[in-house]
Amino acid sequence: MTDCVFCEIVAGRAPANVVKEWEDALAIVPIRPVVQGHTLVIPKRHVTDFGEDPDVSASTMRRAAELVVGEQPMNLITSRGREATQSVFHLHLHLVPRAANDGLALPWSGGHGKQRAE
Template sequence: MSEPCVFCDINTGRAPATFVHEWADALAITPLNPVVEGHVLVIPKTHVADFTEDPDVSAVTARRAGQLAADMGPCNLITSRGREATQSVFHLHMHVVPRAAGDGLALPWYSGKRG
């Protein structure tokens, strides 16, 4: 890894974060700008750029996100690969986003069309 990584810095204590949960292999933190109350990022402690780089790390991260979301009720699990797909931090992270009827949150691929 040649460029600085904010999630690696959080993992090693060099950058601050609000921790929701920590496992031996992953962290759950509150993002800087949560889109709804309860929005959490699940981040592997191993640096991988996205979910394609190491499927085993991706699977562990998804398992931790599932454990965290188990008591949450309706939610989305979202991850991205590449700038064009809205990835802004190039360290795998999964958004666990609680949902409620009428929360007004449209996903990035919402076209506005019904049916």
């Protein structure tokens, strides 16, 4: 896929700060990390999102889990579709280290959304 920035990174045609490389995935520092240690894990094979190929999604999740050290608090975030805030249409998992009172709010925290009926 020629217009995918992550495919360009995987192919070595675009720069990236690589944290770790496996045969099937890369871990990179995002262009705008939200906290120190924020990492993206991307599969080398192009899949649009986590629903496109469960095997690729599972192996990418396994690679993300390999990066987690000890019991460090962490958000693992991925999105599927523009309405769900997906902006790059190549599966990627955000690993976001957390700390008590770090002030980093998730998009849905704080009661800003409509409540769903139970």
